[in-house]
Amino acid sequence: MSSVITYSPAYTLVPTYECFNRCTYCNFRSEPGTSPGLTLTQAQQILKSLQDRGVIEILILSGEVHPQSPQRPAWFERIYQLCELALSMGFLPHTNAGPLLYEEMAQLKQVNVSMGLMLEQMTPKLLETVHRHAPSKVPQLRLQQLEWAGELQIPFTTGLLLGIGENETDWRETLEAIATVHQRWGHIQEVILQPHSPGQQQVWQGEAFNMTLLPQVVAIARSLLPNEITLQIPPNLVTHPDILIECLIAGARDLGGISPHDEVNPDYPHPDAQTLAPILEANGWQLKKRLPVYPQYIPGLPAQLKTLVEDWQLATKSSSVIQ
Numbered sequence: 516m517s518s519v520i521t522y523s524p525a526y527t528l529v530p531t532y533e534c535f536n537r538c539t540y541c542n543f544r545s546e547p548g549t550s551p552g553l554t555l556t557q558a559q560q561i562l563k564s565l566q567d568r569g570v571i572e573i574l575i576l577s578g579e580v581h582p583q584s585p586q587r588p589a590w591f592e593r594i595y596q597l598c599e600l601a602l603s604m605g606f607l608p609h610t611n612a613g614p615l616l617y618e619e620m621a622q623l624k625q626v627n628v629s630m631g632l633m634l635e636q637m638t639p640k641l642l643e644t645v646h647r648h649a650p651s652k653v654p655q656l657r658l659q660q661l662e663w664a665g666e667l668q669i670p671f672t673t674g675l676l677l678g679i680g681e682n683e684t685d686w687r688e689t690l691e692a693i694a695t696v697h698q699r700w701g702h703i704q705e706v707i708l709q710p711h712s713p714g715q716q717q718v719w720q721g722e723a724f725n726m727t728l729l730p731q732v733v734a735i736a737r738s739l740l741p742n743e744i745t746l747q748i749p750p751n752l753v754t755h756p757d758i759l760i761e762c763l764i765a766g767a768r769d770l771g772g773i774s775p776h777d778e779v780n781p782d783y784p785h786p787d788a789q790t791l792a793p794i795l796e797a798n799g800w801q802l803k804k805r806l807p808v809y810p811q812y813i814p815g816l817p818a819q820l821k822t823l824v825e826d827w828q829l830a831t832k833s834s835s836v837i838q
């Protein structure tokens with residue numbers, strides 16, 4: 516059994532918090548037309564401040580503009596430019612901007628070392644509850660995104676949001692859908708198991724996911740997903756060390772992007788690697804940095820990304836375990 520647990524030293528850039536969906540558990544969105552977007556000058560300043568601070572991944576995480584909106588091309592262009600800027604400054608971009616048009620995804624492949632979209636849950640019953648006003652959360656639409664990413668051979672991160680009104684059968688159905696699409700294309704690098712953790716901004720009064728069930732979900736995921744897919748749990752949401760360790764014993768091997776601020780769960784600050792490492796070490800696990808693209812996918816990256824990734828590979832190999 517491998518005793519290594521990985522994490523990605525990351526920083527999140529948000530092109531816009533504005534989102535045309537209204538998921539009732541959301542703690543991220545603002546109403547369209549109410550908040551200024553991130554300018555390239557601002558992004559450049561932020562990225563400059565991150566150089567030499569150990570950050571490797573730039574997660575570009577965005578609220579969504581309706582695919583038919585006249586604002587969509589400008590929204591997409593800004594995301595693309597942010598990826599280019601991050602690359603030009605030596606970082607590795609990973610974009611998660613909701614469902615994309617096929618052409619948009621194909622273009623972003625050229626400037627992202629991996630991309631992501633949470634499948635969340637396949638059950639359509641959530642369209643009557645927490646996703647009633649969230650057209651982007653139609654399960655088949657999201658599954659199609661996973662298919663397209665496979666067709667385009669984009670290393671991909673997806674995951675389940677837990678505790679939003681689904682049951683164990685629904686977890687299994689969602690995990691099986693991910694396994695099936697991966698068996699077709701071989702591109703899913705990791706699956707996040709993200710427990711719903713209520714925040715101050717959300718409308719929905721639902722309970723937090725019962726964290727004592729998380730090790731069981733990890734075990735189910737491990738039994739249903741191919742071994743090459745890494746299971747990820749977010750350490751800022753799994754705050755009890757005993758449960759964190761139980762999740763590792765059940766098969767979780769990654770703690771995701773660790774950055775100063777969790778934009779999706781702003782009420783839950785990330786512990787840093789220096790805090791996590793001793794907790795893991797006391798239980799026989801070793802914390803290691805990883806890149807936002809898993810090693811088996813590096814040979815298939817577009818040439819202009821591969822060189823930068825290989826440089827990072829060398830740099831992380833020769834550096835200490837955590838930073």
Ligand code: SF4
Pocket residue numbers: 534535536537538541542543544577578579613649651
């Ligand atoms: S969860 Fe995502 S898609 Fe839903 S409202 Fe929030 S930002 Fe938009």
